[in-house]
Each structure stands twice: as structure tokens, then as C-alpha cells.
Amino acid sequence: MRPPKSTETRQRDLLRSRLDEIVSLKHPLVKLARAIDWGFLESRLGAAYSDKPGRPPLPTLLMAGLTILKHMENLSDETLCARWLENPYYQLFCGEEFFRHEAPFDRSSLTRWRQRMGEEKLLALVQESLHLATRSGAAKPADFTKMIVDTTVQPKAITFPTDAKLVHRAREKLVGMAKTLGVSLRQSYVRVGKAALIAHQRYAHAKQFKRANRALKKQRTYLGRVIRDIGRKIADDPAAKEAFAPLLSQAIRVRHQRRGQRGPKVYSLHAPEVECIGKGKPHKPYEFGVKVSVATPLHRCAGGQFVAHVAALPGNPYDGHTLKTVIPAITEQIGVSLRRVIADAGYRGHNAPPVKGMQVFTTGQKRGVTGQIRRELRRRSAVEPVIGHMKDGHRMDRNFLAGRAGDAANAVLAAAGYNFRLLLAWFRMLWRALRAGTFNQHKRVAANPPAALYTTARG
DSSP: OOOOOOOOOOOOOSSSOBHHHHSOTTSHHHHHHHHSOHHHHHHHHGGGSOSOSSOOOOOHHHHHHHHHHHHHHTOOHHHHHHHHHHOHHHHHHTTOSBOOSSOSOOHHHHHHHHHHHHHHHHHHHHHHHHHHHHHHTSOOGGGGSEEEEEEEEEEBSOOOOOHHHHHHHHHHHHHHHHHHHTOOOSOOOHHHHHHHHHHHHHHHHTTOHHHHHHHHHHHHHHHHHHHHHHHHHTTTOHHHHHHHHHHHHHHHHHHHOOTTOSSOOOOOSSOTTOEEEOOOOSSOSOEEEEEEEEEEESSOBTTBOOOOEEEEETTOOOGGGGHHHHHHHHHHHHOOOOOEEEEOGGGTTOOOOOOTTOEEEETTOOTTOOHHHHHHHTTGGGHHHHHHHHHHHSSOSSBOSOHHHHHHHHHHHHHHHHHHHHHHHHHHHHHHHHHHTOGGGTTTTTTSOOOOSOHHHHO
């Protein structure tokens, strides 16, 4: 069943006051709510539902508003639910007409909605933020013809992986599952396994690596005994085999993997998709998560340095080889032809698609670099604070969403939250300029609104 359409009734209630009569209509959040094209979001996000009979879902305006607020204010699902009940501006932003004392949703509603939308549908939030930026004068279509592209790491919510901790955790999970399914083990190694882990950590801290390796070998022996014991006990039980298969496969990989080995490794049992990525940072040589591509305009727009495109890149590809998919995705998403792409030295030897009228320049390049291009190359570092803000204030520094789909969705939502945060500041600035009588000096936004962007992508 499709979600209900949001319609403003403008009706009054004898016992309740309307929210627009309680709050200040000059508040930037109210202005942002009235400027967003909710009809476009309902048409794009509502396409994830079908006309089959069933329980009607929550309104798209409510769920999209909650998602924007969550990543714009850097809130957890629990905190967002609590603040929504207390804040009339949040309720007005999500399409409510009267103040509600009980929320029509819960924390798990947000999880299910994100999983149903996926990365493809959630990109509509980024598109609408950029379209709103052009409608309000915070950006111009010409700003998006020259882009800076860079990659960063979106860390996963896992502890720092070590072989000792992974082996210990794999044995714990196998013993716990055996207890749940009623499989009687010969020995669980709970006490001696924990003692071996503590011994390994103390020896490693004291740089007594021979003793630490002996403790690690002992842990691997305990894990191997548990794996073989479970295999014998479930040999004649197909249902138990099917239940144990994923965890047993991970435990065997953890037991046999070694430090420094080539090829994929398991860095987390609850998030096996995590990759080890080194970006050359002296304070953080290795990060554990997924590589993310971020594209931002070369020159700062009137409303700030917006994010034009973001995408998760599983598999830790070489930076230069990501342009083959990133550049067509940017053009398709924003509907503007790129003229120039600026990247750092890590993109040397790129395989960008040959597009007429588009050039790619990397830091340190000499051939074909004019004076203007040399000045534009100095602007390449403008993407770094954008990445920093997305990580620090919009939930990209520690991804709590599960799986590859969660990696992609969190990156897109962080970009949308960052863009809407800039738009909130833009509306606040416009209101201050209007009060000060200098509105016409701020690019005459009201008198000459710029042409709409992304007509092709949004149509």
C-alpha cells in the first residue's frame, strides 16, 4: 500500500491551536520547510511502495523530514524521537498541523524506512537540497560545471580489530549459538579463553611478542577445538548445519588468517564487509570502513560549499579508477555537463570517460596547465573541510547502519544533512539581511531568482 499524500487542511480545532499560530514563522526551520518541494520527494520516495493491500505506511513527508533532521542535527534515532515530541518546530517541519503529545512512529520505523528506500531513492534528498539552493539563490547552475573530486574513508562502528580479539569473539559467538540451539559441547573454554586473551594483551603491551604469539596460538587452538566439536555434533542435523553455516565460515576464516596476509580478511564478525584502508595519515595509518567519493563545486557558492555528489565505493578501488563511474553519476544526478574536474595526485593514471568539453587535472600535473588552471588547482583543498564537516557534524565519522546498503545510505544522508544545514544558515542570513534593510545587496535574490537546476534529473 502506498503512503498517504500530505495535504494541508488549514482547519481549526476548538481545543487545540495550530502549530503555525504558536511558532515563529520567521524561524529558519519554518522557512526551510516551506521552501522544500515535498511533492517531488513524495513522488520519488513513494515509488518504493506498491499498490498491494496491507497496512498503510507512514507519510513520506514525515519520514523524509525526520531523516533530514537526524543528519542535519547529528542525532541518533532515540534522541530524534525524544526531541520530536518536545520541539514544535520539528513537528511543523515534518508536516504536522497540530502539536502531538505522542509520536506516530518509533525508532525502528526509521530503520525500516531507510532499508526500504535504499541509496537510489535517498539520492532524491541530495537532489532536492541542490535544487532548493538554486531556487533560493544559494547557488547558481554555473557553479556546478567545475568540480573537485576526492575520496575519504567512512569508518564503521567496530572496535580496532586484532587477531586475538577476533579469535576470542568467534569462539564466544559459537559457544553462545550452541547454547541457544541446544548443542552440548565438550568444553566451552570460557575461563581459559579469557585468560589467554588477557595474557596476549599484556604481553603485547610489554612488547614481549614471543610470549604474546604463544598466547594467540593457544586461543586459535581453543577455537579450532570448538569448531571441530560443533561439526561433529551437527553432522546429522541439516537444520543446525544451516543455522551454523555463516558463523562457522567466518570463524574458520578468522582462525586461519594471519597478519600481513594478502587478500580479503575478516575485521569484524558483525560487519564482515569492513575493509582496511590506508590514506597516508600519520596519526591514523589505517581506517576500517568503506571508501567514499565526494564531489563539491570548485568555487564556493553564495550559500557555501555544497556537496554535489557522494557515493560509497566498496572494494577499496584505486582513486583514479573511480572516475569512470563517478563522473557519469555526477552528470546524471545534477543534470549539468561538467567542464573541468580537479583531483589530487592520487588520481594520476585515471580512467575518466572521454566526455566532449570536459578535462581532468590532478595536482602536480604540468602538461596543458595554464595560469587559470594553476589557480584552480590551488582550490583543490576546498573539499577537505567539507569532508571534515560531514564526518564531525553529520554522522559520517562512525557508520552504525548495517551492511553495504547501510554504507551507501549513510554517505548519501550525510551529504543531504550537510547541504540542508547550509541552506538553514542561508535562510537565517537572508532574514537578517531583510531586517537590516540590505536584502537587495545580497545578490537581489528575491527580485531575480536564478534558473532552476536539475530539470532533467528531476523531471
